[in-house]
Amino acid sequence: xxxxxxxxxxxxxxxxxxxxxxxxxxxxxxxxxxxxxxxxxxxxxxxxxxxxxxxxxxxxxxxxxxxxxxxxxxxxxxxxxxxxxxxxxxxxxxxxxxxxxxxxxxxxxxxxxxxxxxxxxxxxxxxxxxxxxxxxxxxxxxxxxxxxxxxxxxxxxxxxxxxxxxxxxxxxxxxxxxxxxxxxxxxxxxxxxxxxxxxxxxxxxxxxxxxxxxxxxxxxxxxxxxxxxxxxxxxxxxxxxxxxxxxxxxxxxxxxxxxxxxx
Numbered sequence: 001x002x003x004x005x006x007x008x009x010x011x012x013x014x015x016x017x018x019x020x021x022x023x024x025x026x027x028x029x030x031x032x033x034x035x036x037x038x039x040x041x042x043x044x045x046x047x048x049x050x051x052x053x054x055x056x057x058x059x060x061x062x063x064x065x066x067x068x069x070x071x072x073x074x075x076x077x078x079x080x081x082x083x084x085x086x087x088x089x090x091x092x093x094x095x096x097x098x099x100x101x102x103x104x105x106x107x108x109x110x111x112x113x114x115x116x117x118x119x120x121x122x123x124x125x126x127x128x129x130x131x132x133x134x135x136x137x138x139x140x141x142x143x144x145x146x147x148x149x150x151x152x153x154x155x156x157x158x159x160x161x162x163x164x165x166x167x168x169x170x171x172x173x174x175x176x177x178x179x180x181x182x183x184x185x186x187x188x189x190x191x192x193x194x195x196x197x198x199x200x201x202x203x204x205x206x207x208x209x210x211x212x213x214x215x216x217x218x219x220x221x222x223x224x225x226x227x228x229x230x231x232x233x234x235x236x237x238x239x240x241x242x243x244x245x246x247x248x249x250x251x252x253x254x255x256x257x258x259x260x261x262x263x
Contacts (some may be wrong), residue, residue: 001172003190007197009235021187023178025041027232035142036115041085042142042231043143043210043211043229043231044143044144044145044229044230044258045123045143045144045145045228045229045230045258046123046144046227046228046230046237046240046259046260047199047214047217047225047226047230047237047257047260048225048226048227048237048240048246048260048261048262049117049118049224049259049260049261049262050223050224050225050226050262051096051112051115051117051118051261051262051263052075052241052263053222053223053224054116054117054118054222054224054263055115055116056222057221057222058118058221058222058224063091063253064079064092065093066093066219066220066221067091067118067214067216067217067220067225068089068090068091068093068118068217068236069217069235070155070215070217070218070219070251071090071091071197071200071214071215072089072090072091073181073183074183074184074186074200074215075090075180075186075198076176076177076179076186076187076188076189077089077090077175077179077195078171078175078178078179079176079178079179080179080180080182081173081175083145084165086172086173087169088169088170088171088175088195089169090120090121090195090196090197091119091120091197091216092118092167093116093117093118093119094116094117095114095115095116095117096112096113096114096115096116096117096120096213097113097114099117099249100117100247100249100261101124101250102250102251102252103240107164107247112263113170117224117261118168118224119165119167119249120167120197120216120259121146121165121167121196121197121199121259122165122167122200122248122249122255122257122258122259123140123144123145123146123197123253123257123258123259124146124256124257124258125144125200125255125256125257125258126254126255126256127255128162128163128164129146129159129160129162129163129168130146130159130253131162132158132159132161132162133158133159133223134150134154134156134158134241135153135154136149136152137149137150137151137152137154137194138153138159138194139155144152144216144230144258145198145199145201147198147201148168148194148196148198150187150189150190150194150195151192152195153192153194154219154254155170155192155194156228157170157194159194160194163176163229164250164253164255165249165250166256167197168194168195168196169194169195169196169197170192170193170194171189171191171192171193171195172191173191174191175188175189175190175191176189178191186202187204200213200214200215200216201213214227226240230258240262241260244262244263245262246260246261246262246263247260247261247263248260248261249261
């Protein structure tokens with residue numbers, strides 16, 4: 001997305017809020033709404049990615065990092081598609097400059113310049129993909145996870161256009177012949193549907209208390225990924241957010257991602 005497009009979307013998203021503040025609504029109310037959204041009756045799942053820990057080990061690995069390989073394996077993501085325009089991915093890496101385009105690359109430190117950063121669906125608090133889907137094949141759960149129902153997807157790809165992070169993939173062909181080894185615990189997809197990261201929400205089925213750990217977090221050799229309930233002030237994730245400086249991807253768009261990056 002170009003800078004002009006990002007600016008236009010941002011203005012459209014925030015215009016109503018600006019008008020409201022101009023009419024006398026206290027600014028503190030707008031800021032407080034962020035806190036109120038995190039204080040529901042149940043958990044609100046989020047993730048923190050430590051970019052420097054990632055770079056220390058997996059940044060030196062050729063090919064997919066262990067977290068991506070594990071995620072794709074258990075979710076039957078096709079990995080043998082040769083055409084990069086048709087590849088399907090749930091979690092992958094992008095150069096730092098592409099991941100955070102709003103940060104001026106002229107003044108990046110040498111260790112960040114060109115560094116590969118882990119990216120995935122941001123499970124936004126305000127997901128544009130959900131708003132544009134005509135069949136409700138994608139929706140946001142009460143715990144904040146943005147889901148995808150491949151059976152209801154009609155392949156219109158509006159959600160792909162709506163997502164400003166490139167976090168969705170379209171199956172241009174039958175993906176099943178391109179899966180190295182099918183995992184029967186997760187359904188395979190068909191040609192003509194969209195798919196993406198689901199924070200391994202299927203693991204909740206085997207959880208006695210409704211909590212789980214996404215596969216990418218579980219296999220990370222450097223413990224660079226932190227997973228937890230952002231509404232719980234005692235969770236490791238909330239404590240990390242309080243103690244460390246984090247950035248979001250394209251925060252100016254108002255989508256409010258729930259994947260935070262330690263830089």
